[in-house]
Amino acid sequence: MNIGIIGLGKMGMAIAKRAIQHNHTVSGFAPSVETRDLAATFGVTPYESIPDLVTNLPAPRTIWLMVPAGEITRSTITILSELLTAGDTVIDGGNSYFKDSQAHSEMLESKSINFIDAGTSGGLRGEQIGFSLMLGGKQELINSYEPLWEALAAPEAYAYMGEAGSGHFVKMVHNGVEYGIMQAMAEGFELVKSGPYPNLDLQQVSKVWKNGSIIRSFLMDLAYEAFQKEADLSSLSDYVDDNGMGRWTVDTAIEHAIPAPVITDAVFARFRSRQDESFAGKTLAALRNEFGGHEIKKK
Numbered sequence: 001m002n003i004g005i006i007g008l009g010k011m012g013m014a015i016a017k018r019a020i021q022h023n024h025t026v027s028g029f030a031p032s033v034e035t036r037d038l039a040a041t042f043g044v045t046p047y048e049s050i051p052d053l054v055t056n057l058p059a060p061r062t063i064w065l066m067v068p069a070g071e072i073t074r075s076t077i078t079i080l081s082e083l084l085t086a087g088d089t090v091i092d093g094g095n096s097y098f099k100d101s102q103a104h105s106e107m108l109e110s111k112s113i114n115f116i117d118a119g120t121s122g123g124l125r126g127e128q129i130g131f132s133l134m135l136g137g138k139q140e141l142i143n144s145y146e147p148l149w150e151a152l153a154a155p156e157a158y159a160y161m162g163e164a165g166s167g168h169f170v171k172m173v174h175n176g177v178e179y180g181i182m183q184a185m186a187e188g189f190e191l192v193k194s195g196p197y198p199n200l201d202l203q204q205v206s207k208v209w210k211n212g213s214i215i216r217s218f219l220m221d222l223a224y225e226a227f228q229k230e231a232d233l234s235s236l237s238d239y240v241d242d243n244g245m246g247r248w249t250v251d252t253a254i255e256h257a258i259p260a261p262v263i264t265d266a267v268f269a270r271f272r273s274r275q276d277e278s279f280a281g282k283t284l285a286a287l288r289n290e291f292g293g294h295e296i297k298k299k
Contacts, residue, residue, distance in 0.1 A: 001148050003062045004028065004053045006076060007094070008039045008046075011120070012066030014127035015093065015152060017042050022151030029053045050079055060087040062145075064118075069096045069244065077104050086112035089141070093118045097248055098169035101136065105164035114141050115164060119171025122154070125218075130154030134174070136167030169252075176249030176263040179242075181219060183266035189223070193232075203227045240273040 001024045005016050008030040016026045020043045027045040029052075030036050036046035047053040054061060063080060067073055073096050080090055090108060092101060092115070101117040108115045119134035120126075133153050135142050142149075142160050149158045161167050192200055206227050210220040226233070246267040253260035272278065288294040 001025070001062065001145070002027075002058055003064050003091075003148070004057045005044070005064045005066060006030075006050060006053070007066035008035050008044070009066065010124060011093075011126075012064075013039060013042070014124060015064065015066060015120075015131075016044050018127050018130070018152055019148070020044070024148065024151055027053055027057060050076070051083055054080070054083045059085070060089065061085075062089045062091065064091045064093055066093050069094050069100070074100065074104075077108070081108055081111055081113065084111075084113050087114070089114035089116065091116045091118050091145075092168070093120045095119075095171065095175070095243055095245055096168050097244075098136075098165040098167075098172060101168045102165040105137065114138070116142060116145070117165060117167040119161075119167045119169075119174070121171065121174060122157075126152075126154075130157055133158035134161050134167045134170040135159065136161050136169070137164050172245050172248050172252070175243075175245035176260070178219075179246040179249075179266035179270075180262040181217070183262075183269050185219060185223060201231070203231060238273050240270045242267065242270050246270070 001019075003019065003024060003026055005012050005026060005028040008016065008028050012028070012030075013035075016028060016039060019026050025045075026043065027047060028036070028039050029047050029050055030039065036048070040046050045056075047056060054063070057063075061084060063084070065073060065076060067076055073092065073094055077090060077092070084090070090104075090113065092104065096104075096117065098117070101115075105115040105117075114137070116135060116137040119136075120131050121134075122129070122131035126132075130153050133149055135149070135158060139160050152158075161170050189202060189205075192205055193202060203224065206220060206224040210216050210224050230236075246263065250260060250264045250267055252258075253263070285294075285296050289296045
């Protein structure tokens with residue numbers, strides 16, 4: 001197949017390289033000259049603007065978006081809606097909010113332009129082992145891209161989810177689950193490190209846990225690799241960012257009155273990681289001192 005990719009960052013480049021490895025033809029656009037030059041070394045035909053990319057793609061055109069969710073995705077789809085023609089297809093492979101994808105589908109459909117939301121998971125390892133793809137849109141259209149999904153996905157790692165927005169909805173919930181699993185792992189490793197046996201080797205613990213145990217997983221494989229690089233992680237800050245998908249998962253759970261306490265707590269734990277010090281913690285210490293005379297630790 002012949003696709004154009006807008007956004008050739010880490011994930012966009014990995015998508016492009018995997019597609020090319022499976023004999024698909026890839027053109028691309030990125031704002032950075034350096035990124036376009038790098039993409040060219042992997043077999044991507046780079047263009048200096050979105051109009052140039054669209055003009056040089058054979059009809060019916062297929063554009064894969066791999067840009068940040070939110071305003072950048074919205075503005076890019078708006079630009080494409082003016083450049084593409086009936087029968088062309090936009091595939092949003094980024095981490096867009098599923099309600100945005102519903103709106104994008106409706107807007108493009110009014111111009112007879114197709115839309116697929118492709119929730120994409122697998123991280124940077126996806127280039128080697130294949131990605132996980134959660135696909136939303138019209139099923140007949142999605143079926144027509146079978147050769148592309150087979151090229152990009154790991155074995156048995158892509159599926160049709162439902163109407164437009166459902167692919168990004170399932171990916172959003174996936175990321176919420178990921179938050180919870182990672183938080184449990186982080187707490188577990190802290191307990192191992194700081195519990196009654198302070199000299200335990202985290203490399204050995206994670207090696208055993210990742211091989212044959214009930215909690216073995218890809219994330220545990222990555223924990224083992226992280227501890228191999230630095231056993232005590234002493235060079236790292238405990239500041240943890242988030243891309244918004246955990247928040248959207250919690251918002252959706254609240255909207256539908258579905259309890260999700262583990263995911264919610266994991267999201268708030270990330271917020272706590274960004275505080276140099278917590279006023280809430282100071283308040284707790286002061287209250288304990290007031291009612292029970294418990295000692296307060298001064299700076």
